[in-house]
Amino acid sequence: MTTNKPLRICVLPGDGIGVEVIDATLPLLDKLAHGAPFAFAFATHPAGAQHFRATGDALPDATLAAARDADAILFGAMGWPEIRYPDGTEIAPQLDLRVALELYAGVRPARALPGIPLPLADPRARDIDLVVVRESTEGLFASRGKGVIDDDREARDTMVITRQGSERVHDFAFRLARRRKARGRPGRVTCVDKANVFRSMAFFRKIFDERARAFPDVEARHNYVDATALDLIRKPWEFDVLVTENMFGDILSDETAALVGGMGMAPSADVGDHHGLFQPCHGSAPDIAGQDKANPTATILSAALMLDWLAERGHGDALGDASLRLERAVDAVFASGRIVPYEFGGRDGTRAVADAIAANL
Secondary structure, eight states: OOOSOOEEEEEEEESTHHHHHHHHHHHHHHHHHTTSSOOEEEEEOOOSHHHHHHHSOSSOHHHHHHHHHSSEEEEEEOOBTTBBOTTSOBOOHHHHHHHHTTOOEEEEEEEOOTTOOOSOOSGGGGGOEEEEEEEOSSBGGGGTTTOEEETTTEEEOOOBOOHHHHHHHHHHHHHHHHHHHHTTSOOEEEEEEOTTTOHHHHHHHHHHHHHHTTOTTSEEEEEEHHHHHHHHHHOGGGOOEEEEOHHHHHHHHHHHHHHTTOGGGOEEEEEOSSOEEEEESSOOOTTTTTTTOOOOHHHHHHHHHHHHHHIIIIIOHHHHHHHHHHHHHHHHHHHHTOOOBGGGTOOBOHHHHHHHHHHTO
16 A cells, blocks of 8 residues: 655656657556555656757746656656757756756766676676766856857856865765665765866865765775776776766766666766756667667666665655665566667667566566
């Protein structure tokens, strides 16, 4: 029996394969809720590039209000290469949501799943289990829509690092490492910056060191971003939690996704103090949209992150158990070797992957 009111999930499928991977994920959540002490109320809302082309509005006020009012947001993918704003930039309501809802921590886990071929031949690559925590509301992205072009001869975008933004994302990273330590991980946070060159990055590192003193049980390290990009290829199994600026995190999280099989295997969360949005790291993939070729695993694992986050916010331990069940079902499917998505040379599409995971719940 359900003991609480249904959890309100704002569903934003968006564009392209975003619709397909969301459609593959929602039935899994319904199956997890069957007979459980929790329930979901899904409400789907419009946003994205196609909606912008049709209406001139990429993120309607009603959609933003629904996202703000929901217990969590489940997001597919948004954007379309040919549909752009007049300044040439792409439609990206996910960036607007990060700012509007103060989703300051971009959480990008990378874990090697059993049965998935990895690009690194070293057997230690099977031990990859790390999280990039990306500050998502400032950094270089603070210049979005504010950059300056002077007389077609010079362009400038400005990086913004604030004390408030840095303190809260560093604290988030340390708390995450502490929780991971309780589950058997090293309990280590690496501050990734370019403090040897930029004053803004030296400031970011200074605040990291200050906040580290409040978490004496968590190991604190530093690494320059270029060295980190190298070490993620040389020895990614040595990383636990990495915390970094917005643009650096955008780049490094794609690198870590590649280490564990690509964007189709890479979940993510954008969370703040009051709201959480959960989405795959990949985009709308117009080249395969509507062909049942998209791998829904990243979205399904993002839903598992959502369940765990809802449990942490006091909605019941059963949600945390459901998150673990969903992760284990994903692992079992790929460990069996019977399901091989298209990006790994197989012929198992969106529905086949989702059905196999459902059968393992």
